[in-house]
Amino acid sequence: MSERADLSSKIERAAQLLLIQRHRRPGVKGWELRRSLGRRYLDIIKVLDEELAKFGLKVKIVFMEEVSEPKAEDYDRALFMVTFRYPAKITDVLTAGWSIDELGALAACISIINSRGGSVRMRDLEDLLAEKLPRWRVELLLERFVRLGYLDVKDDHLSIGWRSKAEIDVDLLSLRLISYGSSG
Amino acid sequence: MSFKVKREYVERIISTCERVLRRGVDPFTIEVERYIKYLKDFLSQSSSTEDLILDLEALEALSRVVEFQGRWIRDKSFKLYFDPLIIEAKVKSLSLSDLAHVLCQALRPIASVKMISRVGFEEAAKYWFNLPPLKDRWGRLPHQIFTIESMSIEDLIREKLALRGSFSEMVEEFWRRVKDSSKDGKIYYWDFIKSNSFEESVLKAYMLSYLVSYGYVGLDYDPKADDYVIIPYEERIQVLGSNSIAVSISYDEWLRRVKDVGKG
Numbered sequence: 001m002s003e004r005a006d007l008s009s010k011i012e013r014a015a016q017l018l019l020i021q022r023h024r025r026p027g028v029k030g031w032e033l034r035r036s037l038g039r040r041y042l043d044i045i046k047v048l049d050e051e052l053a054k055f056g057l058k059v060k061i062v063f064m065e066e067v068s069e070p071k072a073e074d075y076d077r078a079l080f081m082v083t084f085r086y087p088a089k090i091t092d093v094l095t096a097g098w099s100i101d102e103l104g105a106l107a108a109c110i111s112i113i114n115s116r117g118g119s120v121r122m123r124d125l126e127d128l129l130a131e132k133l134p135r136w137r138v139e140l141l142l143e144r145f146v147r148l149g150y151l152d153v154k155d156d157h158l159s160i161g162w163r164s165k166a167e168i169d170v171d172l173l174s175l176r177l178i179s180y181g182s183s184g
Numbered sequence: 185m186s187f188k189v190k191r192e193y194v195e196r197i198i199s200t201c202e203r204v205l206r207r208g209v210d211p212f213t214i215e216v217e218r219y220i221k222y223l224k225d226f227l228s229q230s231s232s233t234e235d236l237i238l239d240l241e242a243l244e245a246l247s248r249v250v251e252f253q254g255r256w257i258r259d260k261s262f263k264l265y266f267d268p269l270i271i272e273a274k275v276k277s278l279s280l281s282d283l284a285h286v287l288c289q290a291l292r293p294i295a296s297v298k299m300i301s302r303v304g305f306e307e308a309a310k311y312w313f314n315l316p317p318l319k320d321r322w323g324r325l326p327h328q329i330f331t332i333e334s335m336s337i338e339d340l341i342r343e344k345l346a347l348r349g350s351f352s353e354m355v356e357e358f359w360r361r362v363k364d365s366s367k368d369g370k371i372y373y374w375d376f377i378k379s380n381s382f383e384e385s386v387l388k389a390y391m392l393s394y395l396v397s398y399g400y401v402g403l404d405y406d407p408k409a410d411d412y413v414i415i416p417y418e419e420r421i422q423v424l425g426s427n428s429i430a431v432s433i434s435y436d437e438w439l440r441r442v443k444d445v446g447k448g
Contacts, residue, residue, distance in 0.1 A: 019296060019297050021297065026294050027296075060292075065207075066207070066208045067207065067208055068205055068207075068252060068255075069205045069248075069252075070206075071206060081296070082294065082296065083292045083293060083294050083295060084293055084295065086292065087288060087290060087291055087292060088291050088292065088293050089288070090284065090288040093288055093291065093293065096293070100280060100284045101280050101284075103283070103287050103288070104278075104279070104280025104281060104282070104283035105280065105283075107283040107284060107286055107287035108275045108283055111266075111271050111274075112268075112271060112272060115267065115270075115271035115272070128272070128276070134356070135398070135420050136352065136355055136394070136398045139398055163294070166294055167291055167292055168291055168292075171266075172289070172290040173286065173290035174266045174271060176289045177271065177274050177283075178266070178270060178271070178274060180274065181278075181282075
């Protein structure tokens with residue numbers, strides 16, 4: 001097989017691995033990609049990312065812990081997945097089964113957690129959401145966010161989950177929130 | 185200090201810088217100025233190519249730390265805009281709809297395709313092959329005549345196809361009823377759900393299960409009465425853990441309980 005054909009087949013394989021959900025949660029670990037695509041899997045992912053750009057998609061890498069200069073082992077442990085390249089239209093998100101209330105509550109949770117250093121007492125967040133939603137619904141929503149991976153819960157504290165890291169530009173969210181309504 | 189020890193110290197400088205860069209921790213914990221002075225001294229004493237390379241690597245690592253320090257300050261100063269109080273005030277002042285619109289400006293959903301598993305496919309194939317032909321299945325049921333009629337919301341409520349008000353209002357209203365009922369003293373589960381109709385009892389049990397699950401009321405088992413005492417809370421409490429209490433309310437059980445109560 002020529003080098004070009006080999007690369008092309010590896011890009012196809014990478015696209016299949018990333019797009020077709022095999023486990024309960026979407027995405028593939030770096031080490032799985034390395035096993036399937038070889039040592040230079042990051043180069044293949046880079047080419048795939050350029051290809052996906054044509055369809056408004058991108059390869060998103062979620063690191064398990066905050067790293068400023070990721071190394072090979074960080075990539076191996078990271079979660080690779082395909083996301084929209086640009087923000088979604090609200091109509092598309094609503095069509096996908098979300099309600100406005102749920103999206104609003106998620107925005108509140110993520111921005112509050114982000115502003116308080118990444119972790120918030122569950123009770124505090126419940127109190128805040130209960131100003132706009134009935135208590136029983138707040139509880140259900142938080143459970144749902146945790147189940148879907150948008151939030152993590154540990155020792156009665158909520159933090160930002162893997163799915164939020166993949167789907168939401170948290171700093172942009174906070175910035176948009178602060179500037180919302182101020183531009184007229 | 186021997187030159188070998190000095191070399192080890194330079195190696196330690198490199199590994200410390202690498203660790204800080206990789207973990208993204210506070211880069212100002214590294215004393216860059218002191219390390220550079222040390223490297224200068226090391227360079228003046230070194231003679232081999234290996235030592236020069238080591239010195240260069242350490243200098244390069246330190247320069248990356250300095251670069252990271254700049255970025256770190258930028259990030260931290262940027263974070264100042266996300267003052268928790270300002271964010272909280274904004275969250276409180278905006279409607280859920282506004283918050284949803286803000287979220288969508290920063291939301292890039294995951295794109296994935298779900299496929300049937302091999303086991304699922306085998307099950308589906310088995311079902312398909314065992315499915316009798318259509319001609320064997322048709323004709324067994326009488327033909328139904330469908331007509332379209334309109335119903336008022338009152339009719340839907342009467343037929344129990346729609347609720348009057350929202351479910352949350354029902355839960356709140358029910359919580360009030362439980363609190364009112366317990367004002368006269370201890371109230372037992374079966375006494376509370378006892379009603380003239382089985383349907384009404386099931387509805388009460390259903391609503392009560394909601395209140396228990398979400399911390400509005402508690403249940404305490406009374407072995408003497410072989411029944412649960414309902415304890416309504418003044419305010420909702422945090423439910424920790426996941427203890428389940430299964431209370432069966434079959435029609436026979438309901439008859440027996442209602443008759444017992446009737447006798448008393």
